[in-house]
Amino acid sequence: RLVESGGGLAQAGGSLALSCAMTEHTFSSPFGSHTMAWFRQAPGKEREFVAAITWSGRNTYYGDSVKGRFTMSRDNAKNTVHLQMNSLKPEDTAVYYCAAGNVPYGNTQYEDYAYWGQGTQVTVSS
Numbered sequence: 001r002l003v004e005s006g007g008g009l010a011q012a013g014g015s016l017a018l019s020c021a022m023t024e025h026t027f028s029s030p031f032g033s034h035t036m037a038w039f040r041q042a043p044g045k046e047r048e049f050v051a052a053i054t055w056s057g058r059n060t061y062y063g064d065s066v067k068g069r070f071t072m073s074r075d076n077a078k079n080t081v082h083l084q085m086n087s088l089k090p091e092d093t094a095v096y097y098c099a100a101g102n103v104p105y106g107n108t109q110y111e112d113y114a115y116w117g118q119g120t121q122v123t124v125s126s
Contacts (some may be wrong), residue, residue: 002098007120015086020098022079035103036074036081039110040094049108059105088124095119
């Protein structure tokens with residue numbers, strides 16, 4: 001399964017870092033073959049794509065609302081991905097979910113990601 005960590009409370013303009021670790025036997029194929037992504041969901045809103053990174057780690061793509069502020073990376077040797085969130089805004093407040101799937105580059109549809117973590121709360125105060 002996927003286990004997120006690192007959520008919490010930050011002030012606007014501050015930073016937080018999230019991590020997502022894969023425990024053993026999560027996937028039927030190696031962790032390194034999956035695109036990893038972060039989505040978020042605020043109360044009363046639909047789940048929103050945040051960022052994703054391809055299996056090689058060489059390609060990342062971001063939702064328009066976080067471009068230039070968030071950075072995603074992965075460490076296949078440690079079966080872990082990270083999301084560095086800078087210049088946080090109150091509208092970044094949401095539950096952040098780690099997801100994984102065998103999806104093509106650029107896929108931002110949460111329905112296509114087969115594996116999910118439980119989510120971690122991020123709250124940004126103004």
